[in-house]
Each structure stands twice: as C-alpha cells, then as structure tokens.
Amino acid sequence: MIVFDRPHALADVKLHYCPGCTHGIVHRLVAQAIDELGIEGRTVGIAPVGCSVFAYNYFNCDMVEAAHGRAPAVATGVKRANPDNIVFTYQGDGDLAAIGTAETVHSAARGENITVIFVNNAIYGMTGGQMAPTTLPGQVTQTSPYGRKVESVGYPVRVCELLSNVTGAAYLERVAVNNVKNVRAAAAAIKKAFRYQMEGKGFSLIEVLSTCPTNWGLTPDKALAWLEENMIPYYPLGVYKDKFAEEGKQA
Amino acid sequence: MSEKVLMKGNEALAEAAIMAGCRHYFGYPITPQTEVAAYLAKRMPQIGGTFLQAESEIAAINMVIGVASAGKRVMTSSSSPGISLKSEGLSYLAGCDLPALVINVQRGGPGLGGIQPSQSDYFHATRGAGHGDFHMLVLAPSSVQEMASLVFKGFDLADKYRMTTMILADGTIGQMMEPVSLDMGEVREYDKPWAVTGTRGERKHNIVNSLSLLPEELEQWNIKRYERYAQIEKTETMYESFMADDADIVVVAFGVAARVARNAILAAREKGIKAGLIRPITLWPFPKAALKEAAKHAKAFVSVELSMGQMIEDVELAIRCSRPVLLCSRVGGMIPTPEEVLAKIEEADKTGGAE
Numbered sequence: 001m002i003v004f005d006r007p008h009a010l011a012d013v014k015l016h017y018c019p020g021c022t023h024g025i026v027h028r029l030v031a032q033a034i035d036e037l038g039i040e041g042r043t044v045g046i047a048p049v050g051c052s053v054f055a056y057n058y059f060n061c062d063m064v065e066a067a068h069g070r071a072p073a074v075a076t077g078v079k080r081a082n083p084d085n086i087v088f089t090y091q092g093d094g095d096l097a098a099i100g101t102a103e104t105v106h107s108a109a110r111g112e113n114i115t116v117i118f119v120n121n122a123i124y125g126m127t128g129g130q131m132a133p134t135t136l137p138g139q140v141t142q143t144s145p146y147g148r149k150v151e152s153v154g155y156p157v158r159v160c161e162l163l164s165n166v167t168g169a170a171y172l173e174r175v176a177v178n179n180v181k182n183v184r185a186a187a188a189a190i191k192k193a194f195r196y197q198m199e200g201k202g203f204s205l206i207e208v209l210s211t212c213p214t215n216w217g218l219t220p221d222k223a224l225a226w227l228e229e230n231m232i233p234y235y236p237l238g239v240y241k242d243k244f245a246e247e248g249k250q251a
Numbered sequence: 252m253s254e255k256v257l258m259k260g261n262e263a264l265a266e267a268a269i270m271a272g273c274r275h276y277f278g279y280p281i282t283p284q285t286e287v288a289a290y291l292a293k294r295m296p297q298i299g300g301t302f303l304q305a306e307s308e309i310a311a312i313n314m315v316i317g318v319a320s321a322g323k324r325v326m327t328s329s330s331s332p333g334i335s336l337k338s339e340g341l342s343y344l345a346g347c348d349l350p351a352l353v354i355n356v357q358r359g360g361p362g363l364g365g366i367q368p369s370q371s372d373y374f375h376a377t378r379g380a381g382h383g384d385f386h387m388l389v390l391a392p393s394s395v396q397e398m399a400s401l402v403f404k405g406f407d408l409a410d411k412y413r414m415t416t417m418i419l420a421d422g423t424i425g426q427m428m429e430p431v432s433l434d435m436g437e438v439r440e441y442d443k444p445w446a447v448t449g450t451r452g453e454r455k456h457n458i459v460n461s462l463s464l465l466p467e468e469l470e471q472w473n474i475k476r477y478e479r480y481a482q483i484e485k486t487e488t489m490y491e492s493f494m495a496d497d498a499d500i501v502v503v504a505f506g507v508a509a510r511v512a513r514n515a516i517l518a519a520r521e522k523g524i525k526a527g528l529i530r531p532i533t534l535w536p537f538p539k540a541a542l543k544e545a546a547k548h549a550k551a552f553v554s555v556e557l558s559m560g561q562m563i564e565d566v567e568l569a570i571r572c573s574r575p576v577l578l579c580s581r582v583g584g585m586i587p588t589p590e591e592v593l594a595k596i597e598e599a600d601k602t603g604g605a606e
Contacts, residue, residue, distance in 0.1 A: 042449035044321075056458045062447035064320045065460040067343050070313040073305070077317015077325070078447065080275060080301045085321075085449050103313070106306035 007031035009040045009060050016054055020213040020220025023051060025177045026119055026186075027058055030090065033191040034061065037198065043086040044078050046071040050092035051125040069100025072107035075114045086197055088115040094124045097133040097157045104159070104205075111168035111202040115193045118159060121210040122231060129215030133157040136234055141215070160207050160240040170202035172240040176209035176232060178224040185237075201244055209235055255430035260398040261286035263431045264354065264418065265294070267399035268326050271406040272438045273352070274300035275318045275325040277311040279333060282366045283422040284356035287328040308333040312340030312353075319349040320459040322446025324406055328354035330422075331372050332363060341415060342381025346461025348445075348476070350409035352402065353387075354418045356425040357557075359584040367584020368422035370506060373561035376419045377535045384473050386480050388416040388487070389534040391505040395429035401532070403435040408487060410441040412479055419534060421557065423507040423586065480536075489532035490541050494520065498527030500599045501545045503566050504555035505531050507586060512555045515592035524600045534562070542569035551599040552576040555592055557585075575603065 010031035043061040049068035056063035071089035124130040131144040138147040175186035193204035211223035295302035305311035318325035359365035405416035463469040504512040509530040519526035554563035579595040
C-alpha cells in the first residue's frame with residue numbers, strides 16, 4: 001500500500017504562506033530528503049529573512065534564524081562547531097543574491113560542506129513585492145513600477161551560472177516546482193545535495209524557481225504558467241556544476 | 252604555578268582564549284589587532300581548533316553566531332571600523348541570548364580614523380552596539396595580565412549570562428609586552444540545553460531566534476533580559492581603587508588612560524593634593540556605587556579618556572552630577588601625558604571644579 005503522508009521532518013503546523021505559493025512544495029521536498037536519508041536527528045537548518053523567515057517553525061530539526069543574507073555564514077559556524085551535523089540554509093532571492101551575495105559566494109569558495117536551498121521567485125515577497133536581484137527585465141514590481149529597466153538598474157543575477165565559476169562549489173543545479181515532472185527532478189536534486197554533504201563533498205546549492213502569485217498579481221495556475229514562460233527561458237534548468245558527476249555515473 | 256612569561260597583550264589574550272576552551276575563531280584583518288589572528292592562525296590547527304579568516308567582519312560575526320548557537324565557546328576580534336560592521340551581529344547575539352566573546356582593540360575614529368590607540372568606542376560598547384534594547388558585558392583591561400585574565404573571565408560570564416562579552420582594549424595594551432601569568436584556574440562548564448546540535452530524535456527541536464511578531468511576547472523577552480542585566484549590575488561590577496579612599500580629587504580612568512593617571516596621582520600626592528583613582532574594570536556594568544560613595548568625600552572628579560568625553564557621562568550619572576567632573580582627554584591616537592593629567596588634577600583641586 002502506498003501512503004502519501006507528511007514527512008516526519010515537516011512539522012505538523014499550519015504554514016503561513018499565501019495560497020498558491022510554492023514554498024510549501026519546497027519545504028516538503030527538503031523534509032522528504034531529510035526523512036529518506038534518515039538525518040533529521042543530526043540536521044540543523046538555518047532560516048532566512050524573507051517569506052520563509054518562519055521556516056524555523058516548519059521543520060522538526062534544530063533551527064537557527066539568521067539575519068538577512070547571513071545564513072551561509074551562520075551555517076559555516078554551526079558546521080565548523082559540529083562537523084557531524086548536516087547543515088542547510090533555506091534562502092530567498094533577496095536574502096541570497098542581494099544582501100547576502102558575499103556570504104553566498106565565499107561559502108561556496110571555501111567549499112563549505114553545507115547545502116543551500118535557494119528559492120528564486122524573482123521578487124521580494126514578504127515586504128510586499130519589491131524588485132529583487134532576480135526580477136526579470138521589464139517585470140513590474142512595487143519598486144520597478146514601469147518595469148525593470150536594465151539600462152538604469154542592471155540585469156538579473158543568475159546565481160547558478162555565477163557560482164559555476166567558483167572552484168570550491170561542488171554541486172549546483174537549477175530546478176523548478178511548476179509541474180509534476182519538475183517537482184520530481186527538484187526532489188532528486190535536493191536529496192542529492194544533502195547526500196553530497198553527508199559524503200563530505202562540499203558546497204551544494206539547489207536553485208528552485210518558484211512562484212509568488214500574490215505579488216505577481218496572478219492566480220496560482222497563471223503564476224505556474226508565467227514561471228514556465230518567463231522564468232525558465234531566462235533561468236534555464238539543469239546541472240551547472242557537479243564535481244562528482246563521473247563518480248555518480250559509475251555508482 | 253605562577254611562573255610568568257613575557258608576552259604581547261594581543262597574544263596573551265589569544266592564549267587565554269584557548270585556555271578558556273575556545274576552539275573557534277573567526278576574524279578579518281585589521282590593524283591594530285592583527286597579532287590576535289596571527290597567533291590563533293598558528294595555534295588553532297595545533298590543537299584541532301578552527302581558525303577561519305572570513306570574507307568580512309559581517310560574515311565573521313555571523314560565523315560566531317553559528318558556533319555560539321551550537322553551544323561552543325567562540326570569539327572574534329577586530330578594531331573600531333570592523334566593530335561597526337559587526338554591530339548587526341552583536342544585536343542578533345543579544346536577541347538570541349547567545350554567549351560569545353568579542354575583542355575590540357580600539358583605534359581612532361570616526362570613519363577610517365587612524366591606527367593609533369583610542370577609547371572612542373566607549374559609547375558603542377556601553378550604549379549603542381546595535382539596534383534594540385540590550386547590553387554587552389564590557390571589560391576593560393589595563394595590563395597584559397588583564398588582557399589574559401579578563402578574556403578567561405569574559406568567557407565564563409558570557410556562558411553564565413548567555414551574553415556577549417566585549418573586551419574593550421586599546422592599541423597600547425594590545426601591543427605592549429609585560430610579564431604575564433597564565434595560571435587561569437579551572438574552566439567552568441555550563442549546560443546548554445538550548446543549543447542546536449541535532450535533536451538525535453530525543454527531544455523537541457531547538458530554535459535559536461530573535462524574532463517575535465507578537466508585541467506582548469517581544470516585550471516580555473526584553474523585560475526578562477533586563478531582569479538578568481539588573482542582577483549582573485549587582486553582582487558582576489568590577490573596579491580597582493587606588494588611593495581613592497580619602498581622595499579629594501577622584502580620577503576615573505580605564506585601560507591605558509588609567510596607567511597614565513596612576514603616575515599623575517602619585518605626583519599629585521607628592522604635591523600634597525589628595526588624589527586617587529577609581530578604575531572601572533567593567534564598563535558595563537559601570538561601577539556606579541563606588542563613584543557615588545567616593546562623592547561623599549571628593550570635591551571633584553576628573554575623567555581621563557582617549558575620547559572627546561564619553562565615559563564622563565557615566566561618571567556624572569553615577570554621582571548624579573553632585574560634584575563637578577572635569578575632562579582630561581586626547582584623541583586621534585594621542586595619549587594624555589601624566590603632566591596633562593596632573594595639571595587637570597591641580598585645576599580641579601584649586602577651583603573645586605568650579606568652571
């Protein structure tokens with residue numbers, strides 16, 4: 001008998017996310033990976049500032065709530081204190097790719113043995129829909145009311161591409177959670193990132209393209225379609241780096 | 252046992268940290284505290300510890316938060332401009348009730364300032380280390396010996412009260428060499444059931460956090476913290492009194508300024524002026540009661556500082572402005588001479604401080 005159940009690592013509490021937001025799916029995938037790898041008892045998660053700030057209430061493992069953008073630095077401390085712990089950060093695009101860019105790049109450069117779950121929804125959600133470092137050219141937000149003008153505010157940051165040049169990074173993959181096929185691929189990537197950490201392989205980052213129906217001003221299903229039509233072309237899915245790919249193929 | 256070795260202040264403090272059980276150090280290069288990092292870069296690998304040069308002061312203090320969250324002793328060190336960058340983290344450490352040790356080997360400011368000694372981060376350390384209502388324990392060493400012993404004690408206090416201890420030193424004490432005893436005694440261990448080390452499936456998950464969107468709850472967190480602070484003010488205040496019991500003129504000075512003041516006081520006594528020194532060792536909590544007591548016999552106070560006059564406000568508050576308080580200060584990396592301090596003592600004696 002197949003029972004579809006809540007993963008144990010996902011707390012049995014009501015999430016505060018808006019209807020149609022895909023954070024819930026990403027939470028589930030992280031919890032599922034923790035369950036399947038049997039690591040809940042030794043996992044420590046680092047919550048960000050942003051929509052997923054309350055992630056510390058949603059996972060049953062130990063959690064730290066970091067300052068905006070600083071999760072990889074906090075994770076570095078937790079991991080160095082107890083290398084046996086499995087340490088992950090859960091961060092949005094503002095947190096990871098704007099205010100926390102230095103922490104992101106340098107934790108990757110050090111090859112810090114942590115797992116970063118990066119939720120990219122191209123907007124600052126919690127503060128009400130401002131332009132993010134990942135907001136697409138022309139995209140209308142509260143602080144780009146005439147659409148993102150690349151001539152004056154520059155171009156979106158492609159995190160996986162950027163980090164693929166960082167020698168210390170072990171595994172980088174961009175996934176999406178807009179349809180069943182992509183969710184399954186996302187689940188596999190997240191689990192692999194945790195497994196790499198267990199094997200001491202170093203820094204992993206999984207970028208998850210995600211929706212924000214509320215601040216995009218779209219219904220949940222239209223938001224999924226918008227992601228497919230607009231985000232994926234700008235942020236192509238796939239593995240951007242896997243230092244151990246050959247090893248994986250042999251296994 | 253009490254064998255002494257000749258050490259630089261910055262190295263003595265680093266070795267004392269190791270003796271206190273600190274096995275994690277995160278920092279970023281800045282003058283004049285580089286010896287701390289250089290020393291620990293050599294020592295930590297020898298004892299299986301972590302020395303990590305972070306990409307910024309901000310990252311370093313957040314790595315400190317990580318180790319502190321995991322329940323282990325941890326420190327960072329910097330100098331004034333770097334401490335400004337750490338301020339965000341200092342506020343989070345307080346909000347999360349985490350123990351940590353932070354060294355500020357002060358230099359002249361504001362801005363990039365200079366690289367010579369200063370005490371102009373007094374306000375930052377005792378009042379404005381970051382946003383929100385909080386205090387750090389602030390210890391001010393005045394000798395190489397105290398660089399070591401206050402670091403050792405600072406770790407203990409941090410664990411005991413789940414607070415940040417800041418060692419507010421200056422470039423002079425950091426760079427000078429003196430004989431020091433590293434006989435520090437036993438390290439006291441504290442239970443940290445709140446630490447994030449993994450539930451091991453044996454307990455509910457721990458959360459290290461400073462966020463509450465419920466005003467009633469956040470108010471209570473603050474009130475609880477201040478109850479702890481009130482207790483600390485009663486039991487942990489430290490100061491040294493030198494010829495102050497009968498003094499007409501009470502000099503208040505800490506760190507290197509206290510060393511200068513001591514010479515000036517001896518010179519004043521030779522001239523028949525009853526001068527004395529009260530040297531705060533804890534800047535927070537400030538030795539208010541000792542100053543209040545001294546105001547009973549003193550006709551004036553002199554605050555000697557390497558700032559434009561910051562601690563003087565605490566002196567005035569402690570004695571409720573009941574006596575005149577004169578300021579003797581040099582800034583920008585300059586240090587008052589004993590003659591300058593003596594002149595200020597004489598002025599205070601002649602005028603009774605009346606300006």
